[in-house]
Amino acid sequence: MENNPSLSKNLSWKMSNIVRNYTPLLILLVAIVIFSIIAPNFTTFNNLRLLVRQISFVTISAVGLMFVMVAGGIDLSIGSQIILTNIVLSLMISSTYGYGIDPLIAIPICIALGTILGMANGILSNTLKVHPLIVTLGTAYIYRGLGYIIASGRNIDGLPDSFRVYGQGYVGPVPVPIIIMIFVAIIGAYFLHNTNFGSRVYAMGGNQEAAHLVGINIKRMRLVVFAIGGLASGIASVLLLSRVFNGQVTTGAGIEFDALTAALLGGVSITGGEGTILGLITGVMIIGVLNNGMQLFGLQDFYQNLVKGALLLAAVGYDQYQKSRRAKEMVEKVAA
């Protein structure tokens, strides 16, 4: 049989796309099957509902993070944004330690604060002209530090009962955080995949210089994607506080690593320009299933960290491998 190099290259390109698109789903299915066998109660309705509720907070943060990542940036301050907004919100609504403000007034303020914190990352990235990795590492320390200072070492309780509904309530059998997660994911998918704004986010992440040359305002776009990240953190913060029902400086800490790992596992590229909300949700599900399954199996936290760390490295390594392979193929094709 005659060997056609062009045909085989096209086939390998298609295969690599299929592998890239379906690997996260395959990992998820394998994890579900394994834990169904080895972890007691994994497949019960209550556990699965718990699992989805557990991931709802990360999913909301990850949707915000995805806008930043697709645009070619990164935000390591998500967890710290949640800490700070969480403390501010608990102080606003607490009748014991705070001002006893009606949650219906305090919640929009808290979400607006999250948006402003995210936007500050964008402003700093634009003005300092430093990679967002460094900027958000710095602001992560600042936001967390502010949260600690404002909390003054207290656990802020005395929250009004009416506030429970957001993190602990149900609509029928479905927990409210899951409904909000679905809503956020749908809105995120609409903006990212179906609007001119989303198209420009992908363009910016794919080739920033070219995006500038076609008239896209890079600085403004960066500001907006970071603001969206902050907005999502603000929403996650409200739900987490309502769930924990106690203002603590540990709530939300480290959530950025789960969100980042989930995004990378779900096919969001670390260098920008690629990824889908569906892939992201698959990534979050993988993290959720691993966390939940390993807990049920009786593995301690540090084993979970070990697995998540290994997965993160594997996802980044795979992404880079795919990128360099495509770049090599592209050079060959352009030169042909």
Add this chain to the structure above:
Amino acid sequence: MEYAVEMKGICKSFGGVQALKHVDLELRQGEIMGIVGDNGAGKSTLMKILSGAYHADKGEIFIFGNQVEIHTPLDAFKLGISMIYQDLALFNNLDVARNIFVGRELVRGPLGITLDKKDMYRRAEELIKDLRVDIKSPKLNVARMSGGQRQMVACARAIAFQSKIMIMDEPTAALGVTEANKLLGLIKNLKDLGLSILLITQRIPDILAIADRVFVLKGGVRQDILNVRDTTLDDVVFLIVKGKEGNSIKTDDIEYKSFG
């Protein structure tokens, strides 16, 4: 005569280096003008000023007789100016249709933000057909395309928005002979469609084949504008190497190959 583009006294410096020194350029409507000069002559800088990527330190720009201010690529786009860059400025993560419409997406709905994907792919397909280019589908990713096909996508982008003035920076530099010839044919077609075209290139035979006039820059200074009909390769190369003041060099001494 009303020119499509008239640039007067354009100056541009980068730090202590003066890249352009009081450069004047006049592009007639519906003509192809070659822009030539050695490396560092200021060709790309001059064109980037016209396309809004750079801002001139001094000078005036007139488009179809009206004085304009061009601060950003968007300003240039609004004036009907498109630039196709040497590195093509394409998005390898996007398909052909998305590359054509990026930044100027076709939208629908009451908010005017929802992508009209159907219309975008349909129009992209029409453009590909109109340009008679060898691209099978607007859904193909540009990362998988040859240099020639990528140039065609870049051209399609400019045409899609009815640019009146097109600037092309070294469009044939990375192409093989067949693809370069196809592209030169396409540029002629664009002229027939009424576009005024500025073509930066080091390949002077390309200019002599399709351009009406050739504009020569040396060291950031305009040397001359030559009518291609009355010009030979020797004349152009002489101007590039020695400039309008040069008269002590014999054309036989000049190495043509690098321009070839």
